[in-house]
Amino acid sequence: MLYDLIIIGGGPAGVAAGIYAARQNLNTLLIAKSFGGQMTRKSVDIENYPGFEKISGLDLMQKFEKHLRKNKIDIEIDSVSKVEKVSGGFYVSATSGKQFQSKAVIVTSGADPRPLEVPGEKEFIGKGVSYCTACDGPLFGDKEVAVVGGGNSGFEAAISLHSYAKKVYILEFSPQIKADEINQKLAQKYDIEVITNAAIKEIKGKDFVDSVIYQDRKSQKLITLNVQGVFVEIGSQPATSFAKDLVEFSEKDEIKIDPKNNMTKTPGLFAAGDVTDVRWKQIVIAAGEGCKAALSAYEYIINHG
């Protein structure tokens, strides 16, 4: 079956694209590993998606999925392994072995957590090392934990952890903190200890994590922090391997798009949301970008159909 459009990804950008594509009567397939994208890893309630004063990432994800499913659209829960350009459109292959065909494709595959890549990190995943505060935070009741990363997601993770843990540290590599001021104030209020100039060197433990070792980049000294949990919040890696031959990448490995119409360097291949080089990664921006990509793909399909 030849679809008009295949959307890859089930986060805010993919859902918005799906709603708009279905309303344009495009014969559309959405393929996603799961719904919600990074929203489901959010450690604090979302208070900045206009229309919802305060909502958990899980609840907003469910609203998005329900909204999408109300429309006429095919949905496959699967993982995309390859997108190929062929005459008249694209082949999209999934790890299940299924293959689909369409006239146009929108990539909204978002981003995965970026690992620290230090000794001990991989070994202790699930044994003290976590990339998801919302999932694992409650396991650290009355323990001491370190969050690595002083951006908004690091601060939000720390703020969320403070309600479980006995002591929360934030370790930031650079000399300055980049989190919003509102988050910095909350961290101060909750006695979260912020350590800047900290280069993580190793995560240690026996069965479970018992410490993290960092180098103070000013004094060059190695310092051991006794913690039972390490939450890694140092940004994300765009999930783009399946399309790497068809797009250009920014220096952050994001897919470069024309910001006016979300087209990549391959005609008919669009991208939206956190997987792209859009300057800021926010739910409402991703949703708006998904909408733009769908309307742009609609025009492309009409003109090349």
Next chain:
Amino acid sequence: MLYDLIIIGGGPAGVAAGIYAARQNLNTLLIAKSFGGQMTRKSVDIENYPGFEKISGLDLMQKFEKHLRKNKIDIEIDSVSKVEKVSGGFYVSATSGKQFQSKAVIVTSGADPRPLEVPGEKEFIGKGVSYCTACDGPLFGDKEVAVVGGGNSGFEAAISLHSYAKKVYILEFSPQIKADEINQKLAQKYDIEVITNAAIKEIKGKDFVDSVIYQDRKSQKLITLNVQGVFVEIGSQPATSFAKDLVEFSEKDEIKIDPKNNMTKTPGLFAAGDVTDVRWKQIVIAAGEGCKAALSAYEYIINHG
């Protein structure tokens, strides 16, 4: 008082910008004639703002306004008459005579309905001529009405009017219909009569409208359609007069922005939403753009403060 940021407009773009600016701890003033922008003129329920499967424009507007007011932000209900660049920032003058000062400005003043500019139009405003189906539709119970404009807003107006009026026409100037297919199908289902190639020449009546005269652009014949209501839905005019010396305009009189960061040609002056040359005018796009503009303005203020 010197604000960090003044936001002009209370539609989706302005509200999103306000929420984000307040969360960045910017000392912010939002000036708007009213809240909701064009959403309040929507004639059918909104079904494409992700997260709300179906909601009236009025209800969504109220949610937006409530969400905004939950944040620390000053709000003035007023109309902006002039924005001037001065040393260190901007003066913003309102028609009330008040004047405000800020380091940066975001224009999200949206767009007003575009008039037909034919004889009879002005005279019969409120007497059969309307630019707001949501406001005036219910007054046309069991009457015959014409909607001028065959785009999505024209079709949505006609679809909404069909539940009141005895007969609904859509008059479109061009040979083709540009509305979404979903809207075209609904119009067909509801026996809405679509007339293309119709150039409106005059609106006639005594105390109230009793007919609209159009020229069939193929046969050149003048045709009189007996209707008691004329709903004008031929697009909108960006509301930009107060900033005209500081920005560049597209051929549609929209404010030109850098699509990456929402900056206009004047440093410190940003714009977002339907007032700009963003390609598609949709609520979720406007909200995303407002968010982008606020985060961009934040960076500007930090770097130039």
